Amino acid sequence: MGKFLGGASMKTRSWWGWGWEQDALSDAECVGLGALVPGTSAAPLPVPALTDVAPPAPRLTAPASLAAVVSAEPADRVAHTMGKAYRDVVRALRGKLGRIPDLVAFPESEQDVVDLLDWASREEIAVIPYGGGSSVVGGVEYRGDSHPAVLSVDLTRMNRVLEVDRVSRAARIQAGALGPVLEEQLRAYGLTLRHYPQSFEFSTLGGWLATRAGGHYATLHTRIDDFTESLRVVTPVGISASRRLPGSGAGPSPDGLFLGSEGTLGVITEAWMRLQDPPRHKASASVTFEDFTQAMECVRQLAQSGLHPANCRLLDPGEAELSGADPDGRSVLVLGFESAHHPVDGPLTQALEVARAHGGTARRSEGGTGDSVAAWRSAFLRMPYIRDGLARMGAIAETFETACTWDRAQDLYEAIHGEVGAAVAKVTGAPARITCRFTHVYPDGPAPYITVIAAGRPGAEVAMWDEIKQVACEVLDAHGATITHHHAVGRDHRPGYDRQRPGPFALALDAAKRALDPGGVLNPGVLVR
């Protein structure tokens, strides 16, 4: 993997928090942050040392044929214990980890995956498929005690672009490739996937596919699904390989069953992905609005205009302030167009006309520092590190996200501020800081992304967050919004997911699970009963 990581290979992945160890906030930065949240600690919790964690002895050993790709090293086991949700970071900071996997496998080929699943199915070992480990919904940890052992299967050694079809603009890519790893290989062909979730550096193609990740484009092709031409999935009963097709009407989509299956039906090993030519033309602007309702209405009209902006991120006043995009309490719309084929000043001009008609004040971006588009982009990548810094100061700092139709968006927005705000006040005894942005927008509705920051009580942060989160899920449910737009279900969203999915669909999915994973070893507790 190192070969493809370029400059990043000098850095070390954080075992307890987001991203790179070297990019975590310093103690002084943490203290500065904490000062912004009244009621938090005076000093940060110390950064925990992986060597302080003493995992119990593994309850099994790998068969000799798999020994070369299976590790029982404590460092591997501890680092694969949980994802990177706020509640995971706090548990790591407090030394209260989830169940540490007995072994970690690093398959190097599809046959390794087949052999691992055969072994696990035979021995009824729980298998937790693991890509970049960036899940923020409890997607990569084992909970409960119904399996004799737990095996984390880390796919990141399967990280090669295997084949490129330049004429169809598609590539066959192994599922364990992290974002930068696959982009670096595609660059040699003059092509790009352009899928940039916030976790881009720390998540894999397979993880994106298994969770239906949201990506770069704010409209039109918002989701990794849209770029999926075919999938190869190792299931305990055989390999499912769909045909490379630009479109098909032959029965329900086979890929549709595995996209979003979150490791419960099989391990995705590779995919043919639709690629883009790198954009040669770009135009962007930021628009400020005095009134958020007007800004929402503007974004709705843009989403329904057919202009298809690549970026169309609306920050409410709190979010604009938090991210530095606008310190003056206005809403900010970050608008961008791009094309590999033709100039995009025309559509930007048309979009800015819509914005002005809704009272927006537009400023075209020149790409220099200090402008709000650049400020937003850099804040966006920094946010999870800031969350970790806040966690070290004893603050509650978590996000949740959703989507709903436009007719419900205003009510939902108000209910989130009102009801989740009230829950924070009740749980923490202090007012909440709740901010919102629309990450993606559709003709029929937005995808709001909500950040909650409040002071926690030392040692009780996880319980407090879980209580707030429960209210948040109930608000989403009451407004007919989805439990998740692109963070996935995992274990944390399970109750909301069970309420949301249609009963007969749940029966069908359970039946599919029993057919593909008769031993029930794949990511137990996620999606199916």
Place this chain on the structure above:
Amino acid sequence: MGKFLGGASMKTRSWWGWGWEQDALSDAECVGLGALVPGTSAAPLPVPALTDVAPPAPRLTAPASLAAVVSAEPADRVAHTMGKAYRDVVRALRGKLGRIPDLVAFPESEQDVVDLLDWASREEIAVIPYGGGSSVVGGVEYRGDSHPAVLSVDLTRMNRVLEVDRVSRAARIQAGALGPVLEEQLRAYGLTLRHYPQSFEFSTLGGWLATRAGGHYATLHTRIDDFTESLRVVTPVGISASRRLPGSGAGPSPDGLFLGSEGTLGVITEAWMRLQDPPRHKASASVTFEDFTQAMECVRQLAQSGLHPANCRLLDPGEAELSGADPDGRSVLVLGFESAHHPVDGPLTQALEVARAHGGTARRSEGGTGDSVAAWRSAFLRMPYIRDGLARMGAIAETFETACTWDRAQDLYEAIHGEVGAAVAKVTGAPARITCRFTHVYPDGPAPYITVIAAGRPGAEVAMWDEIKQVACEVLDAHGATITHHHAVGRDHRPGYDRQRPGPFALALDAAKRALDPGGVLNPGVLVR
């Protein structure tokens, strides 16, 4: 239903052939057509009379509670016996119908559908969900003899737009609404679904959803799936109702299981559909090419340009001649842009630059008669009637369609002409007329649509077509193309579908079927084992 049919209500649906009885070709027109296909008959087969068919007595009667919505009338039963494939039309012309359903139900409410499925499940009656009856793949007929009785369930009395959400541009529509019926109701709200398959007048929303129908847009939103916000489906074990969502990452898409399920998992009763504002700006052109390979390359670049033409239909020389778009043996690209929001002359100009760079000669359309865009549109709607006319002259006249990636498109095109052509020559003893158009194009590949016309031997047409069709399916399979892009699988494509779908997916789908339809009564023989 009549209320919403406007002028069309003066016409009568043909029981034996496509569309309206009144629009069928006259005997003289048939003779004229036949003269173009050497080896066909001198006189057309007579139009069969429905009253000449004497169906056997129904093998069951409806319970009293359902008697009001169930018909045992011979006219209803005969008219619901088959779809409208070439092989169906020939069988009707020759008086060799498939198995006539014992009863035809016309449910008027979702509760009627629930009650019908309860009854059918209890009595193990085969249920054939029936929308407009325009299937060209044997999707609405019963084959075999493993059920004690057959019930066709015609949804067209459930044809109302129930609710409109103007702000999200969506409507809740009953599944039995035919194209013109739902568009007429939406017009009152200034909105449109703009889904115009060739069968628009004779197919229903539910049929489109159950078969993942291809629609108006040649790029971007090619399929009814793209406009589906949520579904209600009556299954034998309960009603599956998905949430109205613009997007969701909560597990595999529940709607994805039912889209394309072809009546095997449940009966779709209503859907929230995403709508459009009617286009105010349109611009179109036709481009002729001397060389089809150059034309294909042009279309590939357009499909990858991000210009998103609404129409981008490429006719090969034979197709251009057949449809009257170009009698001089050139390929024709019919190109169109539309928007409700902004002028589209800019993108058309950009697209025509691409066309000229590939040797195309462009002519902007003024919408008058005699131009090739208009000629194409009118020929498009006329084609199925012409097919019936050819069938009456004893010709084989059938279509099949597919999609493949661009890297295989040229080889596939040549193999279709070569190998299917050879099969026609072998079967009929005469050269084939094989023409091709691309109905939809994607960044990673086209959807070719192929017409085959040849002289048949009287009485043997169906067997001859089946032999040719088998070769066509093998060619598609050998080139990694899909067995169907938008005609669906039905019973006619079953062997190709079985080869195409991944084995583990087939296991999952079979398991889902057993969970939702434990009695195995829903559209037996389609998709699942």
